[in-house]
Amino acid sequence: MEFRQLLYFITLADEKNYTRAASTLHIAQPSLSAAIKKLEQELELSLMDRSSRGFRLTSEGEILYQEAKKLIHHYEHVSFEMDRLKQQGPLELSIGLIESSMFFVSGILTQFKQEYNDVRIRLLETLSLSDVEQALNNFDIHLAITNQYIHKDDIETIPIYEERLVALLPPGHRLNEQKTLAICDLDGENFIVCKEGFQTRRDILNAFSKSGIKPNIQFEIERFETGSSLVEDGLGITVVPENYIRYANNARCTSKAIEGAGISRTVYLAYDKNRYLPPIVERFMELVKASFRAD
Structure with a gap:
């Protein structure tokens, strides 16, 4: 396989049409067709489902497409980094x-x-x-x-570390006087939780489920900062990582450990x-x- 062949194949898969792909690549359509045919011959695999009326990759073609995209992306990244180093000097660290x-x-x-x-x-x-x-x-x-x-x-x-998840209560809440809480204490409370796709949401709802309680979800959020602001305004309670409390400015809210639920999360690198x-x-x-x- 050559880099040029992979670039042609990716472009064809993206465009789903030989004419458009050839135009994007600034080559003649017969040259593109020949390059794709040669790639299939070298691999001894069919990359396109030619029995389909529309453009469609075979399962082998799908795998090559995903892996080739990574390879091309990596090549472009390295090229960009080398050019940037010549122009700007030290590398950048993105976290x-x-x-x-x-x-x-x-x-x-x-x-x-x-x-x-x-x-x-x-x-x-x-x-x-x-x-x-x-x-x-x-x-x-x-x-x-x-x-x-x-x-x-x-x-x-x-x-790298594990952290507890704690309840965050609004000012003047009835549970503020308790030293610690249990999941059952949160039953029926207006609840603020992360939206679908967040691991913290799965951890919290799993703890509720194990306790046989269905949370009264009223707000779904992306950031703990948003949830904390809603709590501060008295719109409900939420559960946040203990370490978030260590740097967040929520002086009016009260955090409480949740005993017996084993609610925690692992943080990774x-x-x-x-x-x-x-x-x-x-x-x-x-x-x-x-x-x-x-x-």
Whole structure:
């Protein structure tokens, strides 16, 4: 296989039409057809379902399409990085984050910048599983600090710490006087929870289900900050990571441990193990892992 053949194949799969694909590639249609035919002969596989009336890839073609896209994307990324280095100098470190990770990330970034003062750092929120997977697959980030375990062969997911989930109550709530809570104490309360696709939502609803209680969900959110604001305004209660409380400004709200429910979540360090990671990325990950080994 040649890089050019893969580029032709991907373009054809995207356009689903030889004429449009040839036009996009700025080549003659017979040249495109010959290149695709040669690729199939070299692989000894049929990549297009020619029995179908419309354009359709075979199952082998689908696999090649997905893997070739990664390869082309990686090639373009490396080329871009080399050009950028010539023009701009030091590399950039891009990190995907969940909200509660800021309780420790700031300290690690301080240490990292002492070693690599010239490196530019981009922090992107990657909250849901699809956010994390898309950011890693598109090379938008070098690594992610996430509570989503990613079941993909090319993604390494390393547990770094576990944190409890605690109830956040509005000012003047009847449960504020209790030292701790049980899941049954939340029965019937207006409940604020993350939307579908978030691991924290699954963890919380699973705990309710085990207790035989159906939560009275009134609001679905993406960010804990939004949920906390709703709680502060007296619109309901929510459950948030204990470490989020450590840096969030919710002075008027009260947090309570939930005993007996075993509600917690694991936070992971995730990265694409098939992608080249510059030394600065490896160093940042080592600082993260070392921080929690020390604990």
